[in-house]
Amino acid sequence: MTGPDHRRSRPPSGVTPSRHAARCLDAAGIGDPQLRADIEVCRRLHAAHGRTYYLATALLPPAKRPWVWALYGFARYADEFVDSFTDPDPQALLRWGAAVLDDIDADAGRDPVARAMLATVRRWDIPRGHVEAFLDSMAMDITTTEYPTYADLERYMYGSAAVIGLQMLPVLEPVTPQAAHHARLLGEAFQLTNFIRDVGEDLDRGRIYLPLEDLQAHGVTRELLLADRVRRATSPPVRSLLAFEADRTRALYREAAPGVGMLHPSSRDAIACATMLYGGILDQVEAAGFDVLGRRVSVPLRRRAAVAAPALVRARRARRAPRGRWRQPA
Numbered sequence: 001m002t003g004p005d006h007r008r009s010r011p012p013s014g015v016t017p018s019r020h021a022a023r024c025l026d027a028a029g030i031g032d033p034q035l036r037a038d039i040e041v042c043r044r045l046h047a048a049h050g051r052t053y054y055l056a057t058a059l060l061p062p063a064k065r066p067w068v069w070a071l072y073g074f075a076r077y078a079d080e081f082v083d084s085f086t087d088p089d090p091q092a093l094l095r096w097g098a099a100v101l102d103d104i105d106a107d108a109g110r111d112p113v114a115r116a117m118l119a120t121v122r123r124w125d126i127p128r129g130h131v132e133a134f135l136d137s138m139a140m141d142i143t144t145t146e147y148p149t150y151a152d153l154e155r156y157m158y159g160s161a162a163v164i165g166l167q168m169l170p171v172l173e174p175v176t177p178q179a180a181h182h183a184r185l186l187g188e189a190f191q192l193t194n195f196i197r198d199v200g201e202d203l204d205r206g207r208i209y210l211p212l213e214d215l216q217a218h219g220v221t222r223e224l225l226l227a228d229r230v231r232r233a234t235s236p237p238v239r240s241l242l243a244f245e246a247d248r249t250r251a252l253y254r255e256a257a258p259g260v261g262m263l264h265p266s267s268r269d270a271i272a273c274a275t276m277l278y279g280g281i282l283d284q285v286e287a288a289g290f291d292v293l294g295r296r297v298s299v300p301l302r303r304r305a306a307v308a309a310p311a312l313v314r315a316r317r318a319r320r321a322p323r324g325r326w327r328q329p330a
Contacts, residue, residue: 021040021043025066028067039069045073057072060270061266071117077113078138083205133163134160137156162185165183168183174263182258182259183256185259196292198296199225214241220237224238
């Protein structure tokens with residue numbers, strides 16, 4: 001995608017929220033027609049490009065969902081500046097990102113995605129620094145194509161993943177400050193899961209998101225990865241590397257797990273469901289023998305439904321229970 005100064009790629013405006021979205025917007029107390037349309041733009045981005053997390057978001061109380069759509073839509077729109085295979089425009093990312101930060105300072109958004117994000121930042125008191133850190137990591141994708149050490153990758157993931165968890169946290173209503181630590185870890189676990197699954201696609205963009213020190217330890221080079229990608233097969237050294245990264249990711253999931261219980265009861269099932277679904281991606285990668293350079297591994301719809309259905313029942317019970325009921329603050 002290109003930035004707001006390119007008319008052909010501006011996010012659409014004037015869209016009409018779906019019936020489901022309208023009910024959630026009503027529950028959130030969002031009555032302004034412009035903001036309702038702006039959040040609908042973000043919801044459509046979320047539904048189209050983040051199906052796993054969009055499914056989990058449905059377990060949140062309706063009043064919380066629009067704010068999550070806005071956060072995801074913002075992240076996805078920014079990401080497409082550098083990740084689009086058909087229309088990348090890295091320089092537009094820099095212009096758009098600078099404009100977004102100016103908008104936060106001026107309290108006035110210039111396009112639907114920016115306005116929805118601004119409203120969410122304002123409503124939930126999300127620090128400007130979180131938004132800036134995210135945009136900084138997106139900008140790194142313009143010039144950085146590999147990471148020598150895991151510590152280097154962690155610095156990237158702080159802005160690209162950990163702060164997403166921190167932005168989400170106020171909406172999820174933590175009951176203890178310790179929840180922030182676990183939110184950061186869960187964001188990193190989600191991103192590492194994507195890195196493992198998407199090695200081939202990232203390589204097509206010229207990037208490697210697995211630490212070079214790990215590649216070296218397993219006898220893997222960029223040239224080997226490229227050769228595997230060309231022949232659509234995954235060699236034993238690469239499988240060994242990916243198994244190592246999967247173990248590291250599962251350790252992050254385990255460390256992040258106590259954070260679910262640190263959220264308001266009405267938020268717990270959504271995050272627990274998202275964790276199971278993303279963990280399911282790792283399960284599928286392992287079941288495929290870590291053959292991710294020849295095909296894209298995904299969680300079958302029936303599996304996602306099997307995870308989400310009982311979670312939805314629990315989430316509805318939590319919303320009905322007096323202790324789990326969430327009220328829109330005045």
